[in-house]
Amino acid sequence: MRMMGIRILFIDPIGTTVFDKDMRNYLNEYKRKDTEIRTMSLPKGPKHLEYYSYCALVIPEVLRIVRKAEKENFDAVIIGCFYDPGLHEAREVTNMIVTAPCESSVLIASALGHKFSIIVGRKKWIPLMMRNVINYGLKDRLTSFKAIGLGVYDFHKDEEETKRRLINAAREAIAEGAEVLILGCTIFFGFYKELQKIVGVPVIDPVIASLKYAELLVEVKKISGWSHSKVYEYEPPPESEIKAWKLEL
């Protein structure tokens, strides 16, 4: 079965380029040999997505980028925020593969242990993420959310403090029954490795998870024709409407 290289666009859906380089290096470290990664962030917009309205603000631009990427022959797009903002909408308006960190992480974690916990920054994040876990159908596999009381921009300020809190949260989660841990923010990148060595269970980094799931889905699409179904949930709008109504898509 022949398959050529995979072209993936990783969107950091926030209005700052501050994480772009780190994210690109990180992804390049973990990609398959024949995968080509491009990363981008948004020209404007909130600089983090901790609030649900911030997510709502960036989704239209994410959808435009997704449709543009399809024209540029990308195979897949990763929407790089653990809220998975616009994941379902994006799959509706494109024929490419679209993945996102939370969905990919829980699907990988599911095969590694029976119960997982998700470690997040602030309690505010939990209701929306819980809604996603429920929507992905995996609520019964979830042991708990653990919040470490830090915002996105605090994680890399004092990394030792972040580590300390992650270790505490991880140990609490394991004591409650978690067998696998998921870091519930893409900006936790880099922490998983040491953490999993210390606590002794797999710790899923959501950036790597979304990359690997994108590669998996592109591969099965190429070899077996499996892709996001186009009935019901992801049934696409007619291109004629998009044109007639001048929708910025």
Next chain:
Amino acid sequence: MRMMGIRILFIDPIGTTVFDKDMRNYLNEYKRKDTEIRTMSLPKGPKHLEYYSYCALVIPEVLRIVRKAEKENFDAVIIGCFYDPGLHEAREVTNMIVTAPCESSVLIASALGHKFSIIVGRKKWIPLMMRNVINYGLKDRLTSFKAIGLGVYDFHKDEEETKRRLINAAREAIAEGAEVLILGCTIFFGFYKELQKIVGVPVIDPVIASLKYAELLVEVKKISGWSHSKVYEYEPPPESEIKAWKLEL
């Protein structure tokens, strides 16, 4: 307990004014005496929201309107689409009451019978609406979704045909155990009355439901101070960030 009149803005979140007048008349027919209604639609955008990406496109504008309405001293905003687009995000960015048709309808239906069914236009609509029903916690009260195979703009084209299909769907739902019916689209306005007479169970019109729930919530806010909680789910973003990042909110 004194309370003055209630000012409500009904947003028809689509880029056409075609339903504005009908909707305003309809709302005025059902409002409380001391409620004042304003209706508006969007300056541009999709002319219906059957696709999930269309919803995503309009939410930012809905949020802007919501925040503007608060400055204009409205007490409540109704987001007039049965997908309840942006309902949670809107509650995050305002101190006003915000309601939407699906949530209001299921909360009223819940007190009228044990099981309800929702009649929709096309099957495409069901996954997102089901997600909402699950999110509202009321999945175990739902008997079924019934699709009548018509799009939003078909409902009022051949009203006799629409009625015929609604009656069939209603009877099927009742046979399956539904005790209350909900019309799952605001553009079904006007059909409920005759339908409920024919099938003999309450048929909830979602426009009226969202209006009545808005009035209820404004009233309890005024007399008891109950409003959308500001912790977790609806914790608002800092105004300083909104300003600093020039977010169009």
Next chain:
Amino acid sequence: MRMMGIRILFIDPIGTTVFDKDMRNYLNEYKRKDTEIRTMSLPKGPKHLEYYSYCALVIPEVLRIVRKAEKENFDAVIIGCFYDPGLHEAREVTNMIVTAPCESSVLIASALGHKFSIIVGRKKWIPLMMRNVINYGLKDRLTSFKAIGLGVYDFHKDEEETKRRLINAAREAIAEGAEVLILGCTIFFGFYKELQKIVGVPVIDPVIASLKYAELLVEVKKISGWSHSKVYEYEPPPESEIKAWKLEL
């Protein structure tokens, strides 16, 4: 849309008049201007309903009062105990609106935040109330029950102690994820206001909630014809049987 005044009977379903006056004053403080309230308690019977068998003892008399109220042209009856005793049976034997504190409280709380906790007196109360929450379909919206270790007649003995315990329970519930709190006993009347000021989230008083829901349902019945469905759950027994068998209803 014209609607005349609303006549509501509030039944305190216990065999003592000790709370009648306070309850009447309380209700009158919160009713709509054109609502007329009558309150009553039972001629005999248990003086609180903490035990499930006590509820069972009073329900037949509640049903008789409900049917009598209908003949006296009341629009609605409120069954004033947070166990909602006889709520479903009452709706079966009358065409009036019937509401009760627990159902009304959870339906209002549902629109104010994603998760709520219910604060009760004693742990004994929880299994039956949990059963009701499950029956109302809203278990997934419930964070927890919190018991403060006081019986009904203790609440107003040392109100400072009650307040202190309520505050502790409220803070625990919020820490666990609750965004809205519900006071799980009608005899908590009066405590909500100060409590919500102190803990910073909406605190639902179940008496007010049941009043407001009664007014809402009477209103929608008058303007839209929506009332408790008469199929399945609330299908009424034939009057002929009631008469033939001399049922005291």
Next chain:
Amino acid sequence: MRMMGIRILFIDPIGTTVFDKDMRNYLNEYKRKDTEIRTMSLPKGPKHLEYYSYCALVIPEVLRIVRKAEKENFDAVIIGCFYDPGLHEAREVTNMIVTAPCESSVLIASALGHKFSIIVGRKKWIPLMMRNVINYGLKDRLTSFKAIGLGVYDFHKDEEETKRRLINAAREAIAEGAEVLILGCTIFFGFYKELQKIVGVPVIDPVIASLKYAELLVEVKKISGWSHSKVYEYEPPPESEIKAWKLEL
């Protein structure tokens, strides 16, 4: 381990003696050798319990009979209606064993197959029975309710017709996945034997089930001291209150 004979009171909780003799004979046919059965019905009240309010009317009298039976040294009481009316309340006010047909049937069916269906008379019965199945925790074991469109007093009028409808309902249920069937009314007594021969799966008669579960629970109480727990759900009211308030219990 020695245990003496078991004394069981079977209450047919309706205001007619019409089924008393048949029921006594039926029970005597299936009881253990050293079990002694007494049957009784109510002095007055509804002659069937198809309506939920009818159940509510008889429960106080059932509770009084239960308490009287305890003084007369019965070991157990069976509340002989498939709605299990007053089951939990009765366990609250006595130290005897109390069983009821629905609970006993589903607990036996659970060990005989993975999924069961319940065949009932009229659709009206289903919501309350479903609530009980949910309360007993066994909803996920239930395939379906099947209504044969007959009231309690129709079952033995034209037994051939009843049989025909039972067979049809049974076959439908099996086709849907049911492995065990439960007859959802005590007045179905006698039908199970032929039915299970015809359809080839176990058909639970709820009268026999409630008898066997009563004997089981009395036995384990005598030999192991296991009885209805007296904390939370079944915590009994203080006898002093019952006396002071002259409660008819």
Next chain:
Amino acid sequence: MRMMGIRILFIDPIGTTVFDKDMRNYLNEYKRKDTEIRTMSLPKGPKHLEYYSYCALVIPEVLRIVRKAEKENFDAVIIGCFYDPGLHEAREVTNMIVTAPCESSVLIASALGHKFSIIVGRKKWIPLMMRNVINYGLKDRLTSFKAIGLGVYDFHKDEEETKRRLINAAREAIAEGAEVLILGCTIFFGFYKELQKIVGVPVIDPVIASLKYAELLVEVKKISGWSHSKVYEYEPPPESEIKAWKLEL
């Protein structure tokens, strides 16, 4: 209704005879007068079943024993491990009654209180037991699992220490809402009696429970013909295949 004596084989599915005598004495103490018990363990295999793979290793031998017991005219087999290993498979290959400790315990506990907790040795045991509780449909009746941090062979080493830990676990479970406790290992035999005296709620011994349920099911099979259903879940393999393929069954 005549029924002769019941013959039951209790299999301790481990490769050691060390518990055989104690178990036989224990069972004989609790059996019905006309029940005859035989106990046996396996000729080889793991000496405890704490690991899931150990269970898998013994199941084929358990199935062979079950089929042999049927030829020897036993009425029932009890698979004596709280993981209930091979319970469903055994019911597939025999017409005898088969019970096991976990299923029997939860079905008895269900009638004694609304919520139960299961006390186990080590946390390792919980995922598989939880899966069983879910499979038995009773997850919503479960308050919690409590692990006392001891392996099977520790229980009777220092019985005072075991007792102390059981009491602590029991009290924690009751504080969390448990009304009934279940000892989650057959090797806890003997502890239940004192424990339930101390903590004041019923404590189910799973060995006794499985014996009593076996006797119950044999009895209802004899008098009513109810046995494990032979459609779907327990549909048996054709004897012809078993012979042709020389399956050791």
Next chain:
Amino acid sequence: MRMMGIRILFIDPIGTTVFDKDMRNYLNEYKRKDTEIRTMSLPKGPKHLEYYSYCALVIPEVLRIVRKAEKENFDAVIIGCFYDPGLHEAREVTNMIVTAPCESSVLIASALGHKFSIIVGRKKWIPLMMRNVINYGLKDRLTSFKAIGLGVYDFHKDEEETKRRLINAAREAIAEGAEVLILGCTIFFGFYKELQKIVGVPVIDPVIASLKYAELLVEVKKISGWSHSKVYEYEPPPESEIKAWKLEL
């Protein structure tokens, strides 16, 4: 990130070599370039696994093969039956990756649509598969099981008939809401491609799915150290016990 080739053992856990060659060719067609596949079946045992007891019979041998494969430096084992027999036990006794068709299929299907249906041969298969779907946590994503009324050895006898039945089942499932279909037996190999062309939604072949998930998990293990967690569910038995007790593992 360097990673060498992947060595995978595919076990067809039945006592016949009849499918070995076809399966090997099929897997070789879909494997990654640098994956090396070996296939094997069992020396003896049932020739299909339609009965749950048959599964139980083969699991010990599967576990032995798994442990042998680890010594032979395989990276992963696939247990090639849609019942996923021994999947959890195998993960307990090895440090390799282990996958199986059902788990892999549902995890891939989950990212391709919201709801999936599983098409099986006979109704007998459904209870065990449903248990697995529930255990994998994805019951809410499942629309239905559809049985086509054929046994494993019928599938390739009259392939046109099989196709016809698959198409009918697929169309029914889609009408019920399924967006993705899964073929619920490894012996359906080869049918997916034409079927998905005809019905227009992705049709997951479970053999390919288990291969792709095995490759994914081996890859993430090599690059990120994520593997089956060794706490709780998959905590391994001590090698010392295995040796001392001469367990054939």
